[in-house]
Amino acid sequence: PSGRTMQIRLVLVQMMKIKECIELLNIIFRAMLSKLKRNREGIYDPQKIIQLPKHKLELWPGYVTSINYMDGGFMLQTSVSHKVIRTDSVLEYMTEVCRACQDNFCA
Numbered sequence: 001p002s003g004r005t006m007q008i009r010l011v012l013v014q015m016m017k018i019k020e021c022i023e024l025l026n027i028i029f030r031a032m033l034s035k036l037k038r039n040r041e042g043i044y045d046p047q048k049i050i051q052l053p054k055h056k057l058e059l060w061p062g063y064v065t066s067i068n069y070m071d072g073g074f075m076l077q078t079s080v081s082h083k084v085i086r087t088d089s090v091l092e093y094m095t096e097v098c099r100a101c102q103d104n105f106c107a
Contacts, residue, residue, distance in 0.1 A: 018069050021069075021074075022067055022068060022069055022074070025067040025074065026066060026067050029065065029067060029076075033065075043062045043063050043064070043065070044060040044061070044062035044081075044083055045060075045061065045062060046060070048060075048061055053087075056086060056087045056088045057084055057085065057086060057087060058084070058085045058087055059082055059083070059084055059085075060082060060083035060084075060085065061082050062080075062081050062082065062083065063078050063079060063080050063081050064078070064079050064081045065077065065078050065079075
């Protein structure tokens with residue numbers, strides 16, 4: 001999107017086991033995503049938040065990535081992920097519950 005070209009230089013220092021490579025590749029991939037200003041847990045776009053004011057929720061669409069070794073090679077797995085966030089506080093929620101209790105059950 002930014003139109004910039006990036007160059008990565010790799011130098012062989014020593015041979016690594018497959019498990020170590022997977023960890024290293026995941027670290028490198030997450031570092032690249034953090035440079036793109038994405039969330040560390042997953043990639044959630046704050047520009048595409050869906051507001052649900054009736055339910056006091058926000059829906060953050062995104063995806064989660066990981067690198068794994070399968071069938072003789074490395075594979076980048078990407079899964080759709082959505083974060084659901086309440087927009088009211090615990091105090092507001094508890095006040096609402098108490099108000100509903102007084103109206104329906106308490107004398």
